[in-house]
Amino acid sequence: MPCLNEEATLARCILKAAASIEKLQLSAEILIADNGSTDQSITIAESLGARVINVEEKGYGNALYAGIKSSRSKYIIMADSDDSYDFSNLDPFIKKLRDGYDLVIGNRFDGGIEEKAMPFLHRYLGNPVLSFLGRLFFKIPIRDFHCGLRGFNRVSILELDLCTPGMEFASEMIVKSALNDYKVTEVPTKLYKDGRSRRPHLNTWRDGWRHLYFLLMHSPKWLFLYPGLLFFMIGLISYGASLIGELHIGNTTLRLNSFVYLSFLIIVGFQSILFYFFSLLRKHFDGNNDDILTEIYHIIINRLYIYVLLGVMIFLGGVYILVNTGTFPGTVPKTINTIQLLKTLLSSIICTSFGIQIIFNSFFLGMISKR
Template identity: 55%
Template sequence: MTATNDAAELELTILMPCLNEAETLEVCIRKAQGFLERSGIDGEVLISDNGSTDGSQEIAQRLGARVSHAPLRGYGAALINGIENARGRYIIMGDADDSYDFENLQPFVDRLRGGADLVMGNRFRGGIAPGAMPPLHKYLGNPVLSGIGELFFRPNIGDFHCGLRGFNRESIRDLDLQTTGMEFASEMVVKSTLTRPKYRIEEVPTTLKKDGRSRPPHLRSWHDGWRHLRFLLIFAPRWLFVYPGLIAFILGGLVVGVLSFGGVQIGSIGFDVTTMVYASALCVIGYQSLLFFWLTKLFATEGGFLPSSDRYRRVVANWSAERGLLLGLLLFLIGIAIGIGQVIWWSSLGFGPLAATDVVRVAIPSALGIMLGFQTILMSFFSGVLTTPRRSVPDDAVIES
């Protein structure tokens, strides 16, 4: 059955996404129910089923757990469905493969009662049983991705991808989580750090043991690891686009500007027009990176993937596609003007032979202005498309296929 909106609110929902977990689902439900009985917490066990065909739904119903059927496939889709249907003021989620400790959830509840919006489990602090986590995940995947997540978003947690976590239901609903796949777990943490005011995120030790399934896990190491990394980079466009783009753009432009007035000799090494060619390419690459940052930011905020800050809204309010077009046109015309000046200079010499070095030294800044201007014009048209007002579908609208 599925929760109704007028159902009495409970304090805690223990939520388990499920896709063909008949082997381990019963023991997980019994452990969760045992915790609720021992602790005296007014709660429920909710199974968000993702289309199981092995009788998992019947097992859950027989044991008295509530079953909610997720209409979309995917780990994130199952959890979004569960969060929407949960009756608990607090939710603790965990996989139904008997790897997480559903019998010792009191530390999560205590932190949630204390005002935390999100409470993460830390398997490295609590203990990982032999064989519970592949060495690739334990020594490379999780530490690297957790380190990147900490560097980009500063959640102050040591296990970015622990699947056992608790949260305030309304706080997480307010994040408007979107991803339907394995990235959902990362999206929850990332958006909790990006919202203003920043959510209160805490961490408690938890254990991880080898799951009880005889089949392989749904997780695919390299594929899902890359998806998580890609997701972190998309949600941290400054690290992906701005910082490397600024370095490349400034360095390349500076070198082109200096060498436009003549070659430079440093020790026994000379820098001249060949260096200018590569420096101009570096400048273009950096500028493209900065333009992609702006377009990514527009797309992510317009689509609800990233929250928009007050400063960002002010910038968008003062920016228009027309201003971008004018800037692009100005850069383009500067490049054209330099090229025309070179032709006039050539005509003053009777259109005779020119030294290749002198020609290239002027041609590179001209070409650079033309390229940067044209890129800016295209970016401005695209940003206009992204920011065009659109009719939104009401939350209560029903779309039938």
């Protein structure tokens, strides 16, 4: 149990955990990872026979990880020490662990949530949305990503080299388990209103953002590739159609400002796709031995000089459009159509920006591949 000034509820949690250990006839200990309590939490824990370790580095994740490393057991059950989790019903977790699962998550939505036990925003927005994104990004069949009651194989979790210091530790444990093909499942558990007399340590918006940030950082397809392809294709198709003639969407005709936004989508989408390939190469540099990833690496790295030349040709093509169509600065004919002028200028900008991006990114890849 991570602990930071939990004197109001810690004793009840320890006694309930001890009762479960006795009921299930387990060979187990109760470990408190204290994160700098200034109240009577440590005294209470030691008086009830729990082992206490002091964790100097602040943060929920730091406290939990220190507790995991200090544990002496094959399996670990972790839960908050605010008396909100059901320590009397640990049998489903133990059974799943003994069946060979590496990680077992409690599902509070299936087990039941007591009135006022979970804030409205957490229950109907934050948790469902983040859990949905976790399932979407990582194909994990978990509906309650942020349940604090969970069991796991100690050795398996330590092999993940978890590193987040805060509340996002809960997401990191699940995501990295999925990325390493661990057996992950969930069991129903009930959530009760906590017994604290103070505000919880969880900060709704800050910690929610940190969870989302972590999910995106470990899903480059959803962060870079899919948005990049969407922007690029919408911009390219719409802009290409506008070059042929007026483009009508419903009752709307695309005007000057629309061409600027479309060219912006094309450029941003292209750069986002390049970022995705950078993320793949980073995995290779980090020691990922996936055969497809290795093949992609060699295809790209061994042909960088070709990509530089390609970038130069595209850049010169953009300059050619600018110079040879009467749109070079200072040479614009007074009779030229304004819309046609803008289309030509934007076409030149798109080509020159593509060329520059390809050239610079190719050299950059060459530099990092020589490290």
